[in-house]
Amino acid sequence: MPRKPVARDAVLDAFEELLIGVGERAATLDAVAKRAGVSKGGLLYHFPNKEALIAAMLERLDSLAGEDIALMAAAPEGAATYFIRTSLWSGSPMDRSFLAASRLAEVAHVEARRRFAAIQQQWLDLIAADVGSGMAKAVLYMGDGLYLNAMWEGGPASSADGRQGDVEVLLAAVERLRG
Amino acid sequence: MPRKPVARDAVLDAFEELLIGVGERAATLDAVAKRAGVSKGGLLYHFPNKEALIAAMLERLDSLAGEDIALMAAAPEGAATYFIRTSLWSGSPMDRSFLAASRLAEVAHVEARRRFAAIQQQWLDLIAADVGSGMAKAVLYMGDGLYLNAMWEGGPASSADGRQGDVEVLLAAVERLRG
């Protein structure tokens, strides 16, 4: 079994952290290398160009999203409730991966947008099975809106605590829409 | 009464169009000048640097948002219904201005985020007066989610027609939450 070099994962982690923390524009190869504790040359040994770095990050997102979908499908409180609760930043690897990828989707990165659409569709299907197809999109969009506002507010760090009340409001709304 | 040069408005329009169409990263001064049909030097006569260009765009957003808030407050169908309906891209100057500014908010532009927060708060207040404070955020976030998904889908052009059905779903949801 081939063992991936640790530097590789450190670089991916650093890239995600920078995308989330300082935005796409400032997540340069220089900054990523510095944060990961490797030289730029070392970074480019593992990822021959920036697109390769992005592709690897999106692969990781797909893998984590698959795990999340499975958890959502098996959630005892129901898929819709699970979805709303997890729309808020919790710092999980999935959260980080998703948020980092969203920075790329925002600047019109085609592949990032494609993956997002696929994940959204899977979420929608599970929510529809839970609350009915009529109101599924309403629930999906509520969660997305919560996510969007947390991001606009100024990054994930500040938002988690302040928006817990919003989650309760949305959960109450979900109950009214259920059926 | 001083008459603003036409080139100035052409530059602002071009900047908005590029932000929406190709993203923040590709909306360079070169690209803006070319699209507006002026030279880079000509552009920099009207806007001494890129921040000045952004500031002028945000001023226009504020002005248009003020008009929209007034329409929403006076809407006969109610603020919540008006809000959901207008969450979908219609190509109005307000839509363009809002979307362009959101490209800046996405890359963590501080002033753009500040303006957004202010507009969101005004929307929330009007929705709360319409459907009650308990469910106001649910309605606000539904509209925001609709907006976010239309953007992820690949720009405004493709989304307007395909998401009209989503608007009907959300309007039905608003009726269930009202009261």
Next chain:
DNA sequence: GTCTATAATGGGATAGAC
């Protein structure tokens, strides 16, 4: 496998002609 140069490109901004 990781480093230090360094090349090549492109974006923001200035100077000065017209």
Next chain:
DNA sequence: GTCTATCCCATTATAGAC
């Protein structure tokens, strides 16, 4: 008021040493 020419710097990427 608009243009061309040019400078400076950041960023991506390459070459080759260790």
